[in-house]
Amino acid sequence: MSGPLDVTDLAADLIRHPSVSPDSGESQIALGATLSAMGFTVTHLPFGDGAERTPNLFARLGTGHPHLCFAGHTDVVPPGSSAWAHGPYAGDIENGLLYGRGACDMKGGIAAFVAAVSAFLAREPQPRGSISLLITGDEEGPARFGTQKVLEWMEAHDEIPDFCVVGEPTNPAVMGEVIKIGRRGSMNVHLTVSGRQGHVAYPHRADNPVHRLLRVLHELTAVPPDQGTEWFEPSGLQVTSVDVGNPATNVIPAQATAALNIRFNDLHTGAALLGWIKTICQRYAPGTVIESQISGEAFLTKPGPEVMALSEAVQSVTGREPRLDTGGGTSDARFIARYCPVAEFGLVGTSMHQVDEHVAVDDLVSLTRIYENLLERMVA
Template sequence: MADAMSSLSVAVELARALIRNASVTPDRSGAQGLLADRLAASGFEVFALPFGEGEALTPNLFARLGRGAPHLCFAGHTDVVPPGDAAWSTGPFDGTVRDGRVYGRGACDMKGGIAAFVAAAEAYLSRHGTPRGSISLLLTGDEEGPARFGTVKVLEWMAAHGHIPDFCVVGEPTNPTCMGDMIKVGRRGSINLRIEVEGVQGHVAYPDRADNPVHRLLAILGALTARPLDDGTPWFQPSSLQVTSVDVGNTATNVIPSCASAAVNIRFNDLHTGASLAGWVETVCRQYAPRARVESRISGEAFRTEAGAEVGLLADAVERVTGRRPALDTGGGTSDARFVAQYCAVAEFGLVGASMHKADEHVAIEDLVALTAIYDDFLERLMA
């Protein structure tokens, strides 16, 4: 296992260097170039994989060392959300160290996680020279954005070039309050729907001459929200439908509008698919508004990785380093693991996520050291 002081120096300084690259989505900051040079110096074959065009151009990186099995891939993202309007006590891209913490946008989500894995890989290679199997990294620049030209495209390239791993660790900040809390072994699916209802515009004093689309839309939303989708499963909480917006755009008080729309998001478990839920919403809409239009976009399907040997080794590593046996969980939002799960088994484990996306985002140095030690222990035992 990596020496604690060495881990501190390597992981912390690399995290600070990555934070200093202001890599707001899509990341064109140079953070991936820094990592490419670092990985190439350790013997990795490095591929720069930009996808998309114009404003959507997204830099991505894939690096691999070794060709044998087992093939472990670490997946993460170098892009970050903007600093936001709230005041920071330090520059959001300074990588300041204060009171035992590293501050900066991306410190926990997820440049700290990337730094910890690179430090762990370097420590492992310093002991063994080359891995028995192979180690790779998939790093994207658009996880925090639309995720169209990042992980999903790199995985297609990996499949075409024989680089699909046996197991993947996504370094998202999975721990709610302290290191060792939780490993994510699945995620709910997510679908966004936009419902548009057309009516007939008219004067509010003569409703018989109009067809109010707002009334029809409210009936639709009432029917959608009144029905529980399910009661949950042993691994997943109940599916949830939430109305996120209702729009009419009518500034007049005496006019029945001609159109009304609403946005709906459904987070769903493995009892459903995105297509089945889209079909259900369309059926409900037709009952109350035969001319309603429904547009749907499935962000990802529900998935779960069985608690097999790799998940067990990862949980063992967490327990050895932190003294806590992590819970296996499927809650929270979506991540790029939803794309990886279509190709191989995947689990997520990273830092404490309490400060992610907030002003003064930070990571405790002791947590960076612990995460490096966990990744190092996992590598050691997986490659044994």
């Protein structure tokens, strides 16, 4: 490698490899070639079969500790049906902005880390610690054959890092605002209450499931599951759908359903919340069929030396002291938290998933400098 790589060129090149989730793998092949030229040992790790086949990449430089890992994803959401002023895969730059699908979520973040490593190695060719990248191709999709599978492989091969930074866009408006040190858990629940159909004029001959379902929903929503914690806001349960499918005005229906979503903090587990729901259903509507899907458990990385090093790196570059936060939706950090401390910090996310997604070139440069500063603090 002749010298530090340009972050804007790296990001534009990644954007020019279309990679709607799940990534076809071409963007990771290009990324792997760049990392190999920098001295990384690159391992391509496809998991899944057929349409679910997902490309993944793990690359490591060095064998020592501390071991700092950067995690991200090359897959992107579709460009949508609206016309783009700049092609979604053109990687155009205009008025200081880089346009393209994935510019901020999150090919720009990947480019910033690679550029940061190249600049760091130009000054520290023999770091005491080691550096790695965990890159998946299905974060925007079902996430079945991505980060989870790579982590299992990493554990089996003694590659688990001491600290991981996920490069998701965490800043609401300007660089340096927010570091995420945790995320709420999320679960979806579907309830089906059965009764006995009948004429509304003769309710004693029927069993109205709607009435019993309403009692269940009232109990579930009457009081929040908790009052929040030091790092998390109160858990929240939202009823997202109630359906009966009854076009008649004089018929008591035979069945009623409801859908719920719960975003929960680290006072709960998905299993415990499911038990709570089952207890209430048993009380008001015995026999309720309950289906659930837990997309992620809550996690928290309590502030320690690694989080403080990241915070100091952000402040040294931006002049802002970032807020440590646990809000927002889910990310692949929920999987990484099972193995090692993890925090999230990346670009400004105002345009992610939108038409004409873009990132300021100055922000790409700032993020590169922040990651470079973190490398100096952790592995130099």
